[in-house]
Amino acid sequence: MNLTKLRYLAVAATFALAGPTSAQEWKPSQPVTVIVPWAAGGSTDTVTRVVAGELSKAFGQNFVILNQPGASGSVGTRAVWEAPHDGMTMAAGAVADLGAYPVFGTLDATLEDWRLYIHVANPGLVSVPVNSEWQDFGQLLEALKTSETPITVSSGGLSSATAISMQTLEKAADINYRQIVYEGGNPAVISTVSGETQFTAATATEQVDMIRAGRLRPLAVIADQPLELEGFGTVPPVTKWLPEVKSAPNYFGIYVPADAPKEVLDAMDKVWAEQIKDNEVLKKHAAERGALFNALYGDEAVAAATPYLSINAWQQFDTGAAPNDPSQFGIPKPE
Missing domain, CATH: 3.40.190.10 (Periplasmic binding protein-like II)
Incomplete structure (x- = not known):
């Protein structure tokens, strides 16, 4: 076998061992900040700290919680949106809040501008x-x-x-x-x-x-x-007592700007599918806290969370609490 062929086989073997580009090749070089836009101790803060611990294990890097409350959650979420969209700053909270900010006029980013990673639904x-x-x-x-x-x-x-x-x-x-x-x-x-x-x-x-x-x-x-x-x-x-009351699951999650680098979103997708979806720590936490565990991401997350977002956004608009028509932002009216 000649030297050229040996070199070719060596290169081919190297690529074979490496396999296709892995989503988990994105490894944050420093701690990732997850901004909770509510005070410490609340439902968002409590579960996000558990999720952050599991993400820290998955990525081999700390996911650090920063509480930044104000203006019904929009202050902290705005801070994420205004930070570089590089995956190093993520948002947390309820999808019903995230998608309704444009209806309130407190943040221009719509639900389509975020990649959703939901984990639990919390009933009132x-x-x-x-x-x-x-x-x-x-x-x-x-x-x-x-x-x-x-x-x-x-x-x-x-x-x-x-x-x-x-x-x-x-x-x-x-x-x-x-x-x-x-x-x-x-x-x-x-x-x-x-x-x-x-x-x-x-x-x-x-x-x-x-x-x-x-x-x-x-x-x-x-x-x-x-x-x-x-x-x-x-x-x-x-x-x-009130049979006519309509409700839907109020989903909470972690959100990354949708225009973040593809390798960041791919890595989050992979971790969510393989390490969060059936996570026993999160299942136990949900059971202890009276929550429904249902880890989804992307389009599935949007579909699951939209019914409660619709209830929230249209109630706020119909009562005059929010000035902007939810249909402008693709939020369907509740059935």
């Missing part, structure tokens, strides 16, 4: 302090219908789970309430525990510790099926 939960006079949702609903003074509900902001849940209830019943806004779900829940507000409709994830500690009493889940909470039991669906 109506709860009261354990010493509240209201023993079930029917009693609270009657008070909301008949009270001459607004009943106070703690909220994380205009597009928070509480705001969306309350607007959903308001469409189904004539109720009198007032939102008291805090910088995220965790401080909102604490305000209800302390008696500063009369009830909360934050996510189950944000409330579960206080429920297990006997500080909050859950009355209803904003869904058409009951919620099983480990360490507590069954929470009935709000449709038991």
